[in-house]
Amino acid sequence: MTNVRSDSNFQKFLELANEIILPHMETLSRKKSRLISLDDYGKRTTDKWRNELKYFCEHVLLSDPRFSRVDKTLWDTHVGIGRYKRKQRLETLMDFVDSNVPDYETIKTESHNCLNDISAEDYEYYCAGILNEEGWKTQVTKASGDQGIDIVAKKGGICLAIQCKKHSNPVGNKAVQEAYAGASFYGADVGAVVAPNNYTASAIELAKSLGVHLLHHEDLKRLCSSVLK
Numbered sequence: 052m053t054n055v056r057s058d059s060n061f062q063k064f065l066e067l068a069n070e071i072i073l074p075h076m077e078t079l080s081r082k083k084s085r086l087i088s089l090d091d092y093g094k095r096t097t098d099k100w101r102n103e104l105k106y107f108c109e110h111v112l113l114s115d116p117r118f119s120r121v122d123k124t125l126w127d128t129h130v131g132i133g134r135y136k137r138k139q140r141l142e143t144l145m146d147f148v149d150s151n152v153p154d155y156e157t158i159k160t161e162s163h164n165c166l167n168d169i170s171a172e173d174y175e176y177y178c179a180g181i182l183n184e185e186g187w188k189t190q191v192t193k194a195s196g197d198q199g200i201d202i203v204a205k206k207g208g209i210c211l212a213i214q215c216k217k218h219s220n221p222v223g224n225k226a227v228q229e230a231y232a233g234a235s236f237y238g239a240d241v242g243a244v245v246a247p248n249n250y251t252a253s254a255i256e257l258a259k260s261l262g263v264h265l266l267h268h269e270d271l272k273r274l275c276s277s278v279l280k
Contacts, residue, residue, distance in 0.1 A: 199229030
């Protein structure tokens with residue numbers, strides 16, 4: 052990691068960076084787990100992850116208007132000089148983001164553990180609550196006659212039909228089929244399955260062909276109607 056002197060002003064700068072990172076933590080964590088791999092010699096390769104970090108720092112962190120209110124001379128004092136200053140500034144931010152992004156399995160396990168004791172029905176209301184906080188208007192359907200759909204959510208001209216599956220094992224094809232059929236029954240634009248665990252390979256393949264979204268409940272915190280169109 053690039054060495055920087057630590058003082059109260061520079062720490063405030065990093066705290067601001069952390070504040071901007073937090074809403075994207077789930078996405079970054081997923082990408083980190085996917086983009087870091089082992090090469091043919093068993094060595095850890097991080098080139099793709101470093102490229103992702105560079106993109107994030109340039110297009111998210113450094114483009115955030117809150118950074119314009121920070122005294123840029125902090126970088127002159129603490130991060131390199133001359134023609135290398137911009138490169139070292141970027142490398143410092145990339146290292147900082149990397150050090151603050153946990154492995155995705157850690158996030159998923161922590162999230163799953165906190166939901167261990169709730170029922171399947173409570174999980175439906177938990178998911179609906181997340182959507183409500185994000186500006187969706189939701190309706191939790193009745194247990195009988197729901198046609199496989201547990202939540203109907205509307206926002207930005209999109210109607211989303213969701214099947215919630217609080218399973219301890221990866222979710223399979225049946226949930227995808229029911230979400231697809233249920234979305235048609237409710238006249239929804241999009242069908243989705245939400246679960247605290249992974250999906251089987253066949254479920255992922257089927258969902259892709261049917262246009263059904265496979266989500267973790269944490270995804271609901273950043274679910275935009277535009278990405279579902």
